[in-house]
Amino acid sequence: MHDDRERQAAVKQAGWCCSWAIVFGSFAACCAVGLIVCGVVITKPVVETKSLEFQETTCTTNQSYLTGRNIGCGCGKNCQSNYPCLRMTVTYVVNNATIDGVLFDTEQRLNNNGGSAENEQCVTAPCQRDAGQNSRDVLNFNDTYAPGTSYTCLYHPDRPGNVVLTRLFTWDAMFHSMLWTSIFTFIFAVLFFYCLYKCREAKNKVASIPVTIPPRAPGAQPGYFLPQPPAYSEGGQSMGMQPPPQNIYSNDTKTGYSNYNYN
Template sequence: MDERHRQAAVGQYKMYKCLVIVAALVTAGCMAALIVCGVTIVKPIVETNSLEFKETTCTTTRGYLTVFFQLNFVVGLGEDVDCGCGKNCQSSYPCLRMTVSYAGKDGSTYSGVLFDTEQRLNKDGHRGEDLQCVTAPCDRSREENRKEVEGFLDTHAAGQTYKCLYNPDDTKQVLLKRLFAWGDMFHSMLWSTLGFVIFAGITVYLALRCKAITSGAQPGPVHPPPYPGRQDPYPKPLQMQPPHQDPYKTSYSTHTNKGFMYN
């Protein structure tokens, strides 16, 4: 491979290497999106079966700050629950538990525990009464979190009526609103999965192209340039000249002052 072709191959290799890095980063982003969508959207919907919840009208029967237990000791009434508000950020919020009554599809009256979204139900619905928090604001400011919880309690105070959703299979599970619909789950998983598959394939293809270019650009045996006027690009190796011999001196004669003598 001559120098011009070698430089062209090096340029192609650098270009494909950059494309591989970009495609790999996009693939990693799609994978991260797939995980995030699965945890934040699909998991709460599937585990709570929130798409099957039925709409009804709820009436608040009671709302109160719970007693928070820690290490089997009562810490205090309305003790805040710790939460993470981001990287290197810790905050807390008061745990407000709210019970409601509603009319089911069969006309009977049921009671249940209210949660603001299916994410809250999925996280705290199976826990004890002291940690069944209806809402969980986690701002950096603890005071803002307390104000938000108090505002929620004022809006949905005892005796207030509002639209809600209940679980026909477990009448004690009630949602204030459904955060995600079936379309949200479908599209979040479809596009993140499709992007991951496509860009993973592109990454593999570009990596193979890089490998092919690298293999084709391996240096071959170096030969000296051809002599001027020769067509053979690979000249034969130089041979040593034979030692100089006197044309008049042979193995059959010796020279003397008297003339030639034949041996």
């Protein structure tokens, strides 16, 4: 009985540990995916464009025009759209020197189109399902930053020809996005492997506990049943049971006389 209780407890422990291993493994996988997404969406543009090194200045729009290209874009699952490409050039002053540059709304847009041909250097890239709405958004952007308008912008000392309107991701955003996803990935991975270890340990314990086989029911004891009588044999051959001999001297129950015929 003690072995049976211990075995049941080990089986229960193995089930719980395996269940928690699945849960923590799923969390670790989700956090790992989040870490990859943050790296691609946030860290990659920041590192490649060196946007954290951009410095503030005041830009004035010189020229803005539609290049004549409609750029295709993905607007979601099974959704394709397009937007007209608007190119915008600006001037800004650094150390009493006037510098010309091409404006991009964010460092991600700079990363995607900064090195493209002039007809694909789009200052903004709205991508909704309705292509007409994308065109209206581009025209509204052009009206907001029309030629002659001054506003705060960002430039990089090593690449003064490319200017960013707004920094999409700050140092804090990049740091925290990578920090917390890394921490939770590590924590859930440790819990996953710990539960996996405990699950394997419990399974080995179950395998090491002998299984108690219940005793069989007692069999029939001698004398409980009459044995079958042996068959008669004659001349070495087995003979079947014969009917008992008839009494030829039996009396008639009605007359009381013998049935024997004396004639």
